[in-house]
Amino acid sequence: MNASENRRSFIKKASALVGAFSIHSIFNELHATTWQTLDDSYSDWSPVDLASNEDYWSVIQQGYSASSSPIIILNNGGVSPSPIVVQQAVERYNQMTNQGPSYYMWQILDQGRERVREGLAKLGGCSPEEVAINRNATEALVTVIYGLDLKKGDEVIGSTQDYPNMMQAWQQRALREGIVYKQLTFDFPMENDDEIVEKYRKAITPKTKILHLTHVVNWNGQIMPVKKISRMAHQHGIEVIIDGAHSFGLLDFNIPDLEGDYFGTSLHKYLSAPIGSGMLWIRKEKISKVWPLVCAGDPQSDNIRKFENLGTRSFPIEQGIGEALNFHNAIGTKRKEERVRYLKDYWAKKAIEIPGVQIHTSFHPSYSCALAGVSVDGLTPAELSSKLMSQYKIHTTSISLGNIQCVRVSPHVYTKISDLDRLVAALGKIAG
Numbered sequence: 001m002n003a004s005e006n007r008r009s010f011i012k013k014a015s016a017l018v019g020a021f022s023i024h025s026i027f028n029e030l031h032a033t034t035w036q037t038l039d040d041s042y043s044d045w046s047p048v049d050l051a052s053n054e055d056y057w058s059v060i061q062q063g064y065s066a067s068s069s070p071i072i073i074l075n076n077g078g079v080s081p082s083p084i085v086v087q088q089a090v091e092r093y094n095q096m097t098n099q100g101p102s103y104y105m106w107q108i109l110d111q112g113r114e115r116v117r118e119g120l121a122k123l124g125g126c127s128p129e130e131v132a133i134n135r136n137a138t139e140a141l142v143t144v145i146y147g148l149d150l151k152k153g154d155e156v157i158g159s160t161q162d163y164p165n166m167m168q169a170w171q172q173r174a175l176r177e178g179i180v181y182k183q184l185t186f187d188f189p190m191e192n193d194d195e196i197v198e199k200y201r202k203a204i205t206p207k208t209k210i211l212h213l214t215h216v217v218n219w220n221g222q223i224m225p226v227k228k229i230s231r232m233a234h235q236h237g238i239e240v241i242i243d244g245a246h247s248f249g250l251l252d253f254n255i256p257d258l259e260g261d262y263f264g265t266s267l268h269k270y271l272s273a274p275i276g277s278g279m280l281w282i283r284k285e286k287i288s289k290v291w292p293l294v295c296a297g298d299p300q301s302d303n304i305r306k307f308e309n310l311g312t313r314s315f316p317i318e319q320g321i322g323e324a325l326n327f328h329n330a331i332g333t334k335r336k337e338e339r340v341r342y343l344k345d346y347w348a349k350k351a352i353e354i355p356g357v358q359i360h361t362s363f364h365p366s367y368s369c370a371l372a373g374v375s376v377d378g379l380t381p382a383e384l385s386s387k388l389m390s391q392y393k394i395h396t397t398s399i400s401l402g403n404i405q406c407v408r409v410s411p412h413v414y415t416k417i418s419d420l421d422r423l424v425a426a427l428g429k430i431a432g
């Protein structure tokens with residue numbers, strides 16, 4: 001096969017490229033040929049075996065400018081950098097936009113939205129008619145939180161370990177409308193689904209209308225058994241909202257299979273889409289009853305696009321999602337999940353052997369992937385995080401939330417093994 005045949009075959013295999021200008025995709029220009037060869041070489045490797053193959057992952061790392069950052073970035077759970085192709089796409093669309101925004105945005109780039117929707121739906125294993133594109137997980141989830149009809153006395157069950165923006169949205173509804181917002185607290189890490197499901201079940205009363213769940217708890221990386229909790233909730237006639245900010249584009253699942261009713265996520269975390277991109281999924285039959293935050297025509301319509309009336313915003317960012325999908329699909333979700341879990345295990349298993357170092361996250365693959373919490377005896381999370389940055393140029397984030405006190409470390413596919421070796425060595429010196 002010659003180079004152009006090779007490229008064509010790869011594109012076919014990676015399914016149609018996504019975006020307004022898919023034929024001229026930057027992914028196609030930069031990576032298709034090399035990645036085809038790479039893919040051919042490892043086609044019969046299982047994702048678990050491939051996870052530790054540095055030859056394969058070094059090619060992927062080169063796709064990110066962040067892989068050569070002078071600072072070791074280990075807070076990808078906060079927000080992730082985009083691959084070079086995504087950055088270039090956004091720049092290209094921006095330049096085009098600024099030649100005449102009202103024409104290029106509204107008449108050209110706007111045409112690409114349906115392709116992006118289809119691409120996101122394919123990755124999420126759902127219908128495009130259930131996917132709205134917006135700016136972040138907060139916007140997606142708060143649309144649902146504020147958009148559901150609830151009356152005074154109706155109960156919502158969440159947890160103190162959900163994300164603050166969502167807790168605050170529920171608290172505002174409680175204050176304003178008299179709904180009752182109950183919060184559970186878990187003693188993470190946990191490795192017993194029944195115990196978690198049971199805790200939610202016990203909190204349910206005849207007045208409970210909604211369960212608000214976080215798929216991957218951002219504080220310590222705990223993966224929650226959302227499917228089992230949702231199934232139990234539905235047996236009680238209760239709807240389920242899932243915060244998937246840390247799961248989409250990382251864990252290999254289909255959104256409807258989680259059995260929730262509503263799912264919101266950022267795309268600028270593990271999918272590496274442009275910063276300021278998010279997605280809302282609503283089960284088709286539930287769309288009509290959710291009021292949009294910004295009304296577009298018929299607020300009770302069952303057309304998911306009613307949630308996209310966001311006013312003037314960055315169309316280049318939105319279209320850049322297409323290149324992030326191309327990049328992600330060329331790796332594959334399962335390979336990415338296993339690689340990132342391998343990276344977490346790589347550093348955390350070494351770190352836990354250091355006297356005075358504690359790991360606050362399960363090592364069981366069902367309960368953790370990218371994120372893990374670490375602490376050093378005698379240091380607060382803020383002190384540890386600050387030492388890692390000031391003395392070793394390692395950027396992390398400190399977590400101090402009730403019973404979760406740790407520094408959160410979250411690698412990504414562009415993270416090098418040598419960076420993790422530097423982290424482990426730094427922890428050794430700090431604890432020593």
Ligand SMILES: Cc1ncc(COP(=O)(O)O)c(C=O)c1O
Binds near residue numbers: 214246
């Ligand atoms: C669990 C969880 N949900 C939601 C969000 C909010 O994401 P965004 O800032 O993209 O709205 C975050 C951000 O880190 C998060 O960790």
